[in-house]
Amino acid sequence: MKLENQLKKEVQKVSNRVVEWRRDFHRHPELAFQEERTSRKVRELLTSWGIKTETVAQTGIIGLLEGSNRGKTVAIRADIDALPITEETNLPYRSQEEGKMHACGHDAHTAIALGVAKVLTKFKDSLDGNIKFIFQPAEEGAGGAKPMIEAGALDKPPVEAIFGFHVWPDLPSGKIGLKKGPIMASADDLKLTIKGQGAHGARPHQGRDPITIGADTIVALQQLVSREVEARQPTVLSIGSFQAGSTYNVIPDKAVIKGTLRTLNPEVRSYIKERMTEVIDSLTQALQADYELEYNCQLPPTVNTPGYIEVLKEVAEEVSPGSSIVLNEASMGSEDFGYFLQEVPGAYFMLGTRNPDQGVVHPIHSSKFDLDEAVLPLGVEILCHSVLKSLIN
Numbered sequence: 142m143k144l145e146n147q148l149k150k151e152v153q154k155v156s157n158r159v160v161e162w163r164r165d166f167h168r169h170p171e172l173a174f175q176e177e178r179t180s181r182k183v184r185e186l187l188t189s190w191g192i193k194t195e196t197v198a199q200t201g202i203i204g205l206l207e208g209s210n211r212g213k214t215v216a217i218r219a220d221i222d223a224l225p226i227t228e229e230t231n232l233p234y235r236s237q238e239e240g241k242m243h244a245c246g247h248d249a250h251t252a253i254a255l256g257v258a259k260v261l262t263k264f265k266d267s268l269d270g271n272i273k274f275i276f277q278p279a280e281e282g283a284g285g286a287k288p289m290i291e292a293g294a295l296d297k298p299p300v301e302a303i304f305g306f307h308v309w310p311d312l313p314s315g316k317i318g319l320k321k322g323p324i325m326a327s328a329d330d331l332k333l334t335i336k337g338q339g340a341h342g343a344r345p346h347q348g349r350d351p352i353t354i355g356a357d358t359i360v361a362l363q364q365l366v367s368r369e370v371e372a373r374q375p376t377v378l379s380i381g382s383f384q385a386g387s388t389y390n391v392i393p394d395k396a397v398i399k400g401t402l403r404t405l406n407p408e409v410r411s412y413i414k415e416r417m418t419e420v421i422d423s424l425t426q427a428l429q430a431d432y433e434l435e436y437n438c439q440l441p442p443t444v445n446t447p448g449y450i451e452v453l454k455e456v457a458e459e460v461s462p463g464s465s466i467v468l469n470e471a472s473m474g475s476e477d478f479g480y481f482l483q484e485v486p487g488a489y490f491m492l493g494t495r496n497p498d499q500g501v502v503h504p505i506h507s508s509k510f511d512l513d514e515a516v517l518p519l520g521v522e523i524l525c526h527s528v529l530k531s532l533i534n
């Protein structure tokens with residue numbers, strides 16, 4: 142039997158279990174770095190299939206499927222954490238944990254990666270190389286990718302290529318969204334404290350008003366994006382919080398401004414960061430205030446290696462003709478998979494899950510989020526093929 146047909150058969154065999162695993166994880170969501178149950182289940186399953194496992198970064202699991210023949214090592218990464226959201230669906234498998242929900246579909250990611258592991262163990266004897274399964278905790282906010290990499294997720298043996306993916310309700314069920322180059326944005330946080338001097342509201346000249354200085358600063362920072370960045374470079378600076386004072390007629394001592402910067406280009410990212418400091422420094426100096434700026438580089442952009450997008454495209458068209466879609470635009474959202482792609486080549490794709498007939502239309506992070514489970518086996522099959530193809534290329 143041809144390998145493609147053999148794979149399809151094995152994927153079909155495991156597909157009910159993939160759905161069961163997904164529903165089980167969905168019922169028992171766990172937040173960042175608290176994924177004890179999920180992690181234990183992943184480890185038990187991998188071990189039962191003869192895959193070596195290691196627990197790292199608290200609740201992360203690295204599984205290594207060693208092929209019988211020597212060769213490259215290719216990795217798949219799945220994130221395993223849930224969100225602090227109370228689920229508002231009536232699904233039979235809805236969250237049983239108040240205030241926690243798999244509203245970003247990481248339950249499906251974990252189940253799909255397990256499906257790939259189960260299927261590929263069947264091919265161990267003919268495998269030229271190794272496959273690594275990276276089950277990463279804390280994708281949402283807390284940042285689990287970095288500690289996984291620091292713990293050696295990409296070493297021992299060194300990973301030569303990596304695949305990541307996200308279930309994507311913006312795309313119709315069964316479509317595969319692909320984009321060369323950047324697909325998700327960088328995300329940095331800033332906290333700016335303007336230190337003025339308080340005064341009576343009737344006598345502002347006796348103080349230094351941090352509110353007007355803060356307002357000027359926000360406008361000036363927006364001009365960095367609109368006037369200094371080339372118009373075709375997607376860049377977003379959003380100020381989400383401006384806190385100062387407490388009443389009508391008192392000028393406060395300080396104002397605290399918080400915001401986020403998103404870019405697709407590492408050069409634009411460092412340019413804005415540098416210019417931000419210059420603008421804040423000279424503006425506050427001119428207006429006679431002090432400041433403190435905390436700038437945290439949180440996540441790099443997720444930048445796909447074109448060659449591996451080609452691999453995914455070929456595979457998607459073989460497995461499900463007409464399924465691949467070229468995404469013209471990146472998402473300005475972020476994903477810590479970018480850390481992996483900073484270290485090794487690879488690709489991140491979107492697996493369409495939108496199905497209006499089933500009422501599956503809600504965006505990720507919605508309390509009503511769900512996905513079309515019919516796409517789970519497709520995700521398994523595409524990843525199995527892509528990994529095998531990358532081992533021999």
Ligand SMILES: [Zn+2]
Pocket residue numbers: 245281505506
């Ligand atoms: Zn999310």
Ligand SMILES: [Zn+2]
Pocket residue numbers: 245246247280307
């Ligand atoms: Zn997510």
